[in-house]
Amino acid sequence: MKKYNQFKAMLSISKASFRSITRSPSAVVFSLAFPLIFIIVFGFIGKGGGVYVDVCVKPGSDTQNPIYKALSSNSVINFKKTESEAEMDSDLYKGRTDAILYIQKNNVNGNNFQPPFTINLQTSNASQEKGQILEMIINDIISHMNAAMLTNVPTLAELKTTQVTVHREYKTIDFILPGQLGFSMLSAGVFGTAFVFYNLRSTLVLKRFFATPIRREYIVLGECLSRLVFQLIGATIIIGIGWAVFGFTLVHGFVTIAQMLILSVIGLIIFMGMGFVVSGVAKNESTIPPLANIFTLPQFLLAGTFFPISAFPLWLQPICKILPLTYLNDAMRKVAFEGSSFFNPVVGKDILILFAWGVVVYFVAVKTFKWE
Amino acid sequence: MAVSKPIIISVKDLVKNYGDFQAVKGVSFDVFENEIFGLLGPNGAGKTTSLEIMETLRKKTSGTVLIDGLSVDNDQNAIKKIIGVQLQAAGYYPSLTLLELLNLFSGLYNVEIDKMAMLTKVGLQDKAKSKYKALSGGQKQRFSICTTLINEPKIVFLDEPTTGLDPQARRNLWDLIRDIRNNGTTVVITTHYMDEAENLCDRVAIVESGNIIALDTPDSLIDKLVATGFERKKEVKKANLEDVFLNLTGQEWRDE
Numbered sequence: 001m002k003k004y005n006q007f008k009a010m011l012s013i014s015k016a017s018f019r020s021i022t023r024s025p026s027a028v029v030f031s032l033a034f035p036l037i038f039i040i041v042f043g044f045i046g047k048g049g050g051v052y053v054d055v056c057v058k059p060g061s062d063t064q065n066p067i068y069k070a071l072s073s074n075s076v077i078n079f080k081k082t083e084s085e086a087e088m089d090s091d092l093y094k095g096r097t098d099a100i101l102y103i104q105k106n107n108v109n110g111n112n113f114q115p116p117f118t119i120n121l122q123t124s125n126a127s128q129e130k131g132q133i134l135e136m137i138i139n140d141i142i143s144h145m146n147a148a149m150l151t152n153v154p155t156l157a158e159l160k161t162t163q164v165t166v167h168r169e170y171k172t173i174d175f176i177l178p179g180q181l182g183f184s185m186l187s188a189g190v191f192g193t194a195f196v197f198y199n200l201r202s203t204l205v206l207k208r209f210f211a212t213p214i215r216r217e218y219i220v221l222g223e224c225l226s227r228l229v230f231q232l233i234g235a236t237i238i239i240g241i242g243w244a245v246f247g248f249t250l251v252h253g254f255v256t257i258a259q260m261l262i263l264s265v266i267g268l269i270i271f272m273g274m275g276f277v278v279s280g281v282a283k284n285e286s287t288i289p290p291l292a293n294i295f296t297l298p299q300f301l302l303a304g305t306f307f308p309i310s311a312f313p314l315w316l317q318p319i320c321k322i323l324p325l326t327y328l329n330d331a332m333r334k335v336a337f338e339g340s341s342f343f344n345p346v347v348g349k350d351i352l353i354l355f356a357w358g359v360v361v362y363f364v365a366v367k368t369f370k371w372e
Numbered sequence: 373m374a375v376s377k378p379i380i381i382s383v384k385d386l387v388k389n390y391g392d393f394q395a396v397k398g399v400s401f402d403v404f405e406n407e408i409f410g411l412l413g414p415n416g417a418g419k420t421t422s423l424e425i426m427e428t429l430r431k432k433t434s435g436t437v438l439i440d441g442l443s444v445d446n447d448q449n450a451i452k453k454i455i456g457v458q459l460q461a462a463g464y465y466p467s468l469t470l471l472e473l474l475n476l477f478s479g480l481y482n483v484e485i486d487k488m489a490m491l492t493k494v495g496l497q498d499k500a501k502s503k504y505k506a507l508s509g510g511q512k513q514r515f516s517i518c519t520t521l522i523n524e525p526k527i528v529f530l531d532e533p534t535t536g537l538d539p540q541a542r543r544n545l546w547d548l549i550r551d552i553r554n555n556g557t558t559v560v561i562t563t564h565y566m567d568e569a570e571n572l573c574d575r576v577a578i579v580e581s582g583n584i585i586a587l588d589t590p591d592s593l594i595d596k597l598v599a600t601g602f603e604r605k606k607e608v609k610k611a612n613l614e615d616v617f618l619n620l621t622g623q624e625w626r627d628e
Contacts, residue, residue, distance in 0.1 A: 004453065004482055012479020016465055016472060023467040203463030208519075210429055211457035212480040213449050 009214040013222030014229075021192070021230050030187040031234045035180035036241065042176040042306070043246045052078045053130045053137075056088040058102040058120075065117050068103055070141045076133065098127035099134050170337065173246040178260070178332030179305035181235055182325050185264055186299055188231050189271025190278065190292045196223060197279035197369075198288060207372060216371065224272055228265060235264045251339030259335045259342065266354050267328040271295075273361035280368035299325035324357040377404035380527060380558050381426065386435035388421050395421045397582035398435070403527075403560060408553050410573035411562045418582040419562040420460065420531055426560070427457050427529050440526055453481070456520030456528040460535070466505035470496060470515060473504060474522070481523040494518045494548060510541035517548065521557075528552060530561040534568060539617055546572050567614075570594075 021027045055077055062068070071077050080097055082088050091097040102120040119138060123131030147155070200206045200223075209219050239257055242248035250256040274295045282288045302309065302316065303325035312320060320326055331350035334340040340347045381403035388396040396418045403409045411419040424430040426437055428448040437444045439451045464473050474487045491497045494514040499507065507515065513533060520528045533549070534542040549572060553559050563569055569576045570590045578586040578593075586593060 004449070008482055009480050012476050015479075016468060016476040019472060020465040020467055203466075204459055204461065205463050205465065207429065208457070208459055208462050208464070209480065211427055211452060211455070211459075212477070213452045213482075214480055 004213050006215055006218045009212070010218040010222040010225070013209075013214070013219060014226040017196075017223050017226035018230060021196075021226060026195075027188065027192055027230070030191060031184050031231060032237065034187070035184045035238055038183070038306075039173070039176055039180050039238070039242060039246070043173050043242075045172065051076055051130075051133070053134050054078050054080050054096075054098045055134065056080050056082045056091065056097050056100045058088065058100055059085060061101065062103045062105040062117065065103060065105065066145060067117060067119065067138065067141055070145075071101075071137070074137060076137065092122065092124050095124060095126040098130040099123045168249055168251070168337065171247060171249070173242055173248050174337050175308075175333065176306070177238065177242040177246075177248050178336055179303075179329050181238060181260065181264055181332060182267060182303070182329045183300065183305050184234060184238065185231060185267040185328075186271050186296055186325055188227065188234075189268050189273075190275045190295050191289075192227060193224075193272045193275025194278035194282065194288050194292050195285075196227075197276065198282055198285060201279070201370060201372060202285075210371075224269075227272065228268060231264065231268055232261055235261055249337050251337065256336055256339065260332055262342075263328060263331050263335065263351075266351065266358075267324070270324055270354060270358045270361055273358065273365045276365040277361070277368050280365070280370045299323045302326070304329045324354055327351075327353045377406065379403065380405040380440055381409075381560070382436070382438040383422070383426070384436045386422060386425065386437060387433045388418070388425060388430070389433045394582055396425075396432075399577075399579075399582070399584045401577050401584060401587055403558060404575075405558055406553060406556060407574040408549065408559045408561065408572055410569045410576040411560070411579050412564070412566070412569040412573075412576050413579035414564055417579040419579050422579075423529055423531055423560065423562050427455065428452060429457075453523065454526045456523065456525040458516045458520050458528070458530045458533060460531040462516065464504050464515075467503055469501050469503055470507075471500050473515075474519070477519050477522045483523055485522055490518050490521065493521070493551075495544070510537045513537060513541075513545065514548075517545070521552065525557060527558045527560065530559065532562055532564070534563070534565065539614055540621070540623065542568070543618065543623060 053076055055071075057063070057079060072079065080091075082091060082097075088097070088100050092100055100122040102122075104118050104120065106114060106116055106118055108114050108116055121131070121134065121138070123134070197206075206219070210216070236257070239248065239250075239260060243250055275292070278288060278291045278295070282291055298319070299305075302312065302320045303323045304320070305325065309317065309320040309326060327350040331347050331354075334344065334347050334350075335342075342348060342351060379402045383402070384400045386396055386399050387394070399418075399422065411422060413419050421430065425432045425444065426439060428444050428451050432444070440454060442451050444451065465476070468476070470491060471487055474485065474490060478485045478487075488497060488500060491500050494517055496511060496514055496518065499511060504512070504515070513536075517530065517533065520530070530549070534545050537545065546568070549559055549561070553574075561568075561573070573590060575587065575589050576593065577584045588596075
C-alpha cells in the first residue's frame with residue numbers, strides 16, 4: 001500500500017477551504033471591501049489638508065488698506081461670508097469661526113506717531129491656536145510693510161528663509177494604506193478563523209475529517225494556508241489600487257511589496273492565533289462577535305490605524321504600545337515610505353515584538369482550542 | 373446460511389464511561405465479513421458510542437476492539453484507511469459543490485476516484501454541480517453515504533442512515549446498502565427503526581442501556597419469541613399502510 005501523504009491531504013483541505021472562503025460574502029467584505037472603502041474615503045479627505053483660519057470681517061471695516069489686501073491673498077486665511085454683526089458674534093461664541101476682524105482707518109491729522117490703521121482682532125478661547133497664527137501673520141505683514149516704509153532704520157536682526165523640497169512627499173495615503181492592510185489582516189484573522197473553526201467543529205465537518213487518515217495538525221495547517229493565500233491576494237489588490245489610484249509610495253518597488261506581504265503574513269499568523277482562542281472559548285455562535293471584538297476593537301482604535309498614536313493622551317499611550325497591531329502598522333509604514341529593511345533597528349524591534357506576541361497567543365490557543 | 377464466515381470486527385467487554393455515567397457497560401460481539409450487522413435500540417442506549425469507538429473517533433474506557441485485526445488503540449491510522457464512516461447529522465463545507473467535496477475526500481484518502489460514477493451510484497449525478505447546502509435532507513444522506521465509499525473500504529459504518537427520510541428514500545437507501553454489502557463490503561449500522569433492522573440486517577444486536585440483551589438474525593429472534601407462546605394483540609393483515617403508500621406512489625428516487 002502506498003504510504004499516506006499528509007501533505008497531499010492537507011492541500012486538498014486548503015483547496016476546499018479556499019473555495020469556501022471566496023464564496024463567503026463576509027470574508028470578502030471584511031478583507032477587501034472595508035479596507036478599500038476606508039482607503040478611498042481617507043484618500044480623498046487627505047487631498048484637502050492644511051491649516052485654515054476662519055475669519056469674519058465686521059461690517060464697516062476698511063477693506064482698502066494694504067494689510068487687508070495682504071490677508072486676502074494669504075492662503076491660510078479663509079474669509080467667511082457672514083451677513084450681520086449679530087451672526088458673526090454668535091458664530092464666535094459658538095466656536096464656528098476663529099476670529100472677527102475690524103480694521104479702522106484712523107484720522108491721523110499729520111500726527112506721525114498715530115498709526116494710520118488700527119486692526120481690531122477678536123478671538124475665542126476655542127480658537128487660541130488659530131488666533132495666534134492670525135496674530136503672527138498680521139504682525140508679519142505689518143513689520144514687512146514697516147521695513148519697506150522706513151528704509152534707514154537700523155534693525156537688530158534680519159530673517160533669511162530657505163525652503164527645501166522633500167525627496168518624497170508624505171501623503172495621507174502613505175499613512176492610511178498600511179493601517180488598512182493591518183486592519184484587513186486583523187479582521188480576517190480573528191473573525192474569519194473564529195467563525196470557520198467554530199462552524200467546522202459544530203457542524204461535525206471536523207469530526208468527519210478525523211475519520212480519515214489525516215492528522216489533526218494538518219487540518220489546521222490546511223485551513224490556515226488557504227486563509228493566508230486569500231489574504232495575500234487581497235493585500236496585493238489593496239497595495240495595487242493604493243499605488244495606481246492614490247500614488248501610494250513604494251520606495252523600492254517590488255521589494256517593498258514583498259516586504260509588506262511578509263509583514264502581512266506575520267501579522268495574520270498572530271491574529272489567526274487569536275481567532276483560534278475565540279473559536280475554542282465561544283459557547284455558541286452568537287458569542288463569537290463580542291469575544292472577537294475584545295481582540296479587534298482596541299487595536300482598531302488605538303493601534304494607529306487611522307491616525308497616529310501620538311494623537312492620544314499620555315495615559316492611553318502605554319495601552320497603545322502593548323498592542324501587536326501598533327507594531328505591525330509601524331513596521332509597514334517604515335518599510336513602505338522610508339524604504340527600511342528588516343534589519344533596520346526600529347523595524348527589527350517591531351518584528352521581534354510581533355514574534356513575542358505570536359508565542360504568547362499560540363501558547364493560549366493551544367490550551368483553549370477545542371476539537372469537538 | 374450455515375457457512376461460517378471470518379470475523380472482521382471483534383469487540384470484547386467494551387466499557388465506556390463518561391465520568392460517572394456508564395454509557396456502555398461491557399458489551400461483546402463479533403461482526404462477520406460481508407454481512408450487514410445492526411445495533412438496534414432506542415436513543416441513548418449506547419449504540420452511537422459503541423460505533424464511534426469502533427470508528428476510532430472516541431477512546432474506550434476498557435475492553436478490546438479489533439477492526440480487521442487492527443487495534444483501535446494502537447493502529448488508528450491503518451484502520452482509518454480501510455473504513456468508511458457516515459456520521460449522524462454531519463455537515464460539509466456548505467458552499468462547495470458535490471464534485472468539489474468529492475475532490476476534497478479523494479485527497480483526504482489519497483485516492484483517485486471516478487467522481488461521476490460515485491455520484492451515479494447514489495443517484496446524485498444530476499446534482500454534481502449543486503452546492504451541498506442546496507440539497508434536501510435525503511440527498512444529503514445519500515451524499516454522505518457516497519463519501520463513505522471513496523476509499524473502497526472493507527467496512528462501512530452508518531449511524532442512523534435513514535432517520536428523517538421519507539418512505540421512498542428509505543427503501544432506496546436500503547437497496548443501496550444491500551448493494552454495498554453485495555460488493556463485498558461489511559456494513560455496520562445503528563438504528564432505532566425496527567423495520568429497518570428486520571428488513572436490512574443479516575444479524576441484529578438489541579442494545580438497551582449500555583447492554584446487549586439479544587444478538588441473532590431477525591428471523592431467529594422472531595421465531596424464538598413466537599415459540600414462547602407470544603401472540604400479537606392486533607390481527608396481522610397481509611399488507612400494511614406503508615405498502616399501500618409505496619404501491620400508489622412508486623418506488624423511484626424522489627427529489628424532495
